[in-house]
Amino acid sequence: MSKDYIFRIEELTQEYNDLVGKKCANLGEMAKIGLRVPPGFSLSLDAYRKFMSETGAAEEIRDYLNGLNHGFEKIDHFNEASVALRRIVESRDMPQDMKEQILAHYQEICRKCHVERVAVSTRSAGTASHPGQFETHLNVVGEVDLIKKIIKVWSSTFNARSLSSRKRAGLPLESDPIGVAVIKMVNARCAGVLFTADPNTGDRSRMIIEANWGLGESVVGGEAMPDVVILDKESLEIVERKLGSKKRCITCQEIGVAEVETPPDQCSAFCVSDEEVKEIGRLGRTLEAHFGVPQDTEWAVDQDLTGPERIILLQTRAEVIAEQKTPVDRILDLMLSRLG
Numbered sequence: 248m249s250k251d252y253i254f255r256i257e258e259l260t261q262e263y264n265d266l267v268g269k270k271c272a273n274l275g276e277m278a279k280i281g282l283r284v285p286p287g288f289s290l291s292l293d294a295y296r297k298f299m300s301e302t303g304a305a306e307e308i309r310d311y312l313n314g315l316n317h318g319f320e321k322i323d324h325f326n327e328a329s330v331a332l333r334r335i336v337e338s339r340d341m342p343q344d345m346k347e348q349i350l351a352h353y354q355e356i357c358r359k360c361h362v363e364r365v366a367v368s369t370r371s372a373g374t375a376s377h378p379g380q381f382e383t384h385l386n387v388v389g390e391v392d393l394i395k396k397i398i399k400v401w402s403s404t405f406n407a408r409s410l411s412s413r414k415r416a417g418l419p420l421e422s423d424p425i426g427v428a429v430i431k432m433v434n435a436r437c438a439g440v441l442f443t444a445d446p447n448t449g450d451r452s453r454m455i456i457e458a459n460w461g462l463g464e465s466v467v468g469g470e471a472m473p474d475v476v477i478l479d480k481e482s483l484e485i486v487e488r489k490l491g492s493k494k495r496c497i498t499c500q501e502i503g504v505a506e507v508e509t510p511p512d513q514c515s516a517f518c519v520s521d522e523e524v525k526e527i528g529r530l531g532r533t534l535e536a537h538f539g540v541p542q543d544t545e546w547a548v549d550q551d552l553t554g555p556e557r558i559i560l561l562q563t564r565a566e567v568i569a570e571q572k573t574p575v576d577r578i579l580d581l582m583l584s585r586l587g
Contacts, residue, residue: 252294253348255355256287256430267291268372268426270562280537282530283559286359287430288352289372294345295401295424302339308332308405308421319414325407328420332410336402341394349397349429350390356431364389365431366499369396370562371403372426380409381425385462386432386499393429400427432499433559436550437518438463439473442566443480443531444541449568451541453486454478454528458519460509461496463545463561471495474517478528485524490517523548526558534563541566 259267259275266272271289278284299305311331317324341349357365366388371381382403384396403409404423413420439458444451457466457473465471475489496509519527527546534542543566549557 252291252297252345253352254289254291255352256284256289256428259289265374266293266426268374268428269564270370270372271426271428272372273563274428274430276537277534277560277563280533282533283556285431285433285559285561286356287367287428288356290349290397290427290429292374292424292426294427295404296422297345298339298342298398298401299336299422301342304336304339305422307335311335312421319410319420322407325410325414329405329407329410332405333402336405337398339398341398346394349394353390353393353429356429360431367393367429367431369393369400370428370430371400372428380412381406383464385464385497385504386502388502392502397427397429401425430561433547433549433561434499434551435462435547437461438545438547438561439466439519441527441531441544441546442541443535443544444566444568446543446566447569452480454480454531456519456524456527458517459491459493459496460513460518461498462504463547464504465495465497465506467545474519476517476519476524478524480528480532483525483528483532485521488517490515493518519548523558526555530558530560534560538563538565541568543567 254267256274257278259272260279261272261276263275264272267289274284319325357363366386368383368385369387370383382400384399387393387396404425409423410420413423437458437460439456440463442455445453445455456476459465459471459473466473471493472491473493474491476485477487479486493509493514495506497504497506531542531544534544542563544563545561547559547561549559
C-alpha cells in the first residue's frame with residue numbers, strides 16, 4: 248500500500264490516474280497547464296483500501312457475501328445486498344490518522360479561501376470513467392459532514408448498479424477501490440457541459456455548450472431542458488443558440504443542495520453570455536489540444552469573480568461520440584430520451 252494516500256490537486260498529473268482516479272488526475276493535469284480549477288485534494292484508491300481494511304469492513308463484507316445462499320440471479324438480490332453492504336461501510340468510523348490528514352487538508356482549503364468552513368463537493372474518481380455510477384455530494388460544509396460524505400462515496404461502490412456491473416464483468420463483489428475528489432464548491436450563477444466535438448455526429452469543426460442556472464448537475468443528469476449554444480471551433484463564433492425551458496435548477500442550501508423552480512424571467516433568458524460562451528470555447532480548444540481527443544468538460548460561472556477568471560473547470564474526460572457507443576448504450580440513450 249502506498250504511504251501517501253492524500254494529494255493536493257496541484258500535485259497531480261495524468262500519470263497519477265491509476266493511483267487517484269481519472270477525475271482527480273485530470274483536474275491536476277488542468278491545473279498543471281494553467282487552467283482554472285477549484286482548490287482541493289484527492290484521496291487515492293489506497294485510502295479506500297486502508298479504510299476498508301483497518302475498520303474491519305472488508306472482512307465483514309466478505310463474510311456477508313460468503314454467507315449468501317444465492318448467486319445474484321434476481322434484481323432483488325442486488326438491492327438487498329446493497330443495503331446490507333452500505334450499512335457495513337457507513338457504520339465505521341474513519342481511522343484517526345486518516346481523519347487527521349483529511350481535516351488538515353480541508354483546513355488548508357479554508358485558509359486559502361479565507362473561510363472558516365468552506366463548502367466543498369465530494370466526488371468519486373474511478374480509474375476509468377463511469378459517469379453517474381457512484382455518488383457525488385455537493386455543498387458539504389464542515390469537518391463532521393466532510394468525513395461522513397467521504398465514507399458515503401466509498402460505500403456507493405456497493406450500490407446495486409455497481410454490484411451488478413461487477414457481477415456481469417466477472418469481478419469480485421467485495422471491493423471496488425475508487426478515489427475521492429474533495430474540491431471547493433463554486434458559487435455558480437450558471438453551469439453546464441462543453442463538448443468539443445458534436446457528440447451525435449463526431450463533427451470536430453464545432454463545439455456544443457449546454458447550460459442551466461445554478462449548479463451543473465441538472466444538465467449532467469438530464470433533469471432540465473438546458474440552453475444549447477453551438478460554436479465554430481476555429482473562430483469561436485456562435486453558429487446557433489437554442490433557448491431551453493430551464494424550468495428547474497439545482498441551487499445550494501445552507502448545507503446540501505435542492506432542486507427548485509426557476510423564476511420565470513430566468514426561464515425566458517439565456518443563462519450564459521456571449522463573452523462567457525467564447526471563453527468556455529477557448530478553454531475547450533486548449534483542453535482538446537492538450538489531451539489530443541475531443542473532451543466532455545464540466546464548467547461553472549463563479550458569480551463571486553469577474554472577467555475570464557469567473558469560468559471555472561470542474562472536470563474533463565474523453566468525449567464519447569454516439570457512433571462509438573455500444574448497442575446497449577444506444578438502447579439506454581433511446582429509452583432515456585423517451586422518458587424525457
